[in-house]
Amino acid sequence: MAMAGAGDWPFAADEAYADSSAIFAELGWANGLAVVDAVGELLPPLDPPGELATPPPPPLDLPETPAGSSADGAASSCSTDDADGGKPAAAFTEAASKSLTPGKKRARQPRFAFMTKSEIDHLEDGYRWRKYGQKAVKNSPFPRSYYRCTNSKCTVKKRVERSSDDPSVVITTYEGQHSHHTVTFPRAAGFSHIHAMAALAAAPFSAHQQLYSNLQPPPPTMPLAATTPASSSSLLQLPLHCNHELQVVASCGGYRSSSSSPPASVLPVDKGLLDDMVPRAMRHDG
């Protein structure tokens, strides 16, 4: 299918998007991605740990993002077109270009998806979102919710749905890059990683890639106390889909926001990124 140049990634991004749960199940759960419960315990066995450490290097020759996201000058990096010239991607790809004035195709934004074991669907991530739609998803008893960043200048969107395979897993997909800083800063450690993911979602690909290469098993303990009913927001593992090229699997091991320092394997990743997205105060890294 399209993904010719996507390295060894076993699936096409568009496919993944069309039925993320299935893909996650097939690719994620079964293919080496870590899932950690609320205490940082590795749930399902992974493939050789090396998998995470040496993911297929996404070929990154990302053409600049055309218009579309004027606000995110941050140069989103995904290719915006089915360069493959092959079939026009499924739901996910084309969907992004829908609802547009005829003749115009919306520039697709980088996408960043991750799974979180949580009881609540909409996890706090430091940004404010406004729900603009909800749709039933085929082959899934759970609806998919659509959110948009409330910042008028920000075009970031977010999709939230539960995995049909594992209802306790929430699949969150960010699209685009925030053109502003967070408006709220979650205080609970449990949100740290979510926030970090949100930040990652807004990061240039290089950051993703770096994170990717820094992946390591999550820390032994992961106090994910949440300030909301989300009693068990746990860690994620994430196949990452950015259109049909950018794919990153990131395991952002939640780390203690107090006392102990975050795992070196996680933080260094985004010194710069987090520096930009997350206030030092909440990073406890210095």
Place this chain on the structure above:
DNA sequence: CGGGTTTGACCTGCGC
């Protein structure tokens, strides 16, 4: 009253 959510309608592309 302003901001956010809900929900049905509508649009668009794809597969048959």
Place this chain on the structure above:
DNA sequence: GCGCAGGTCAAACCCG
């Protein structure tokens, strides 16, 4: 050409 499915719009509604 038709039906299906995903994504978005927008009016109505809710809540602080």
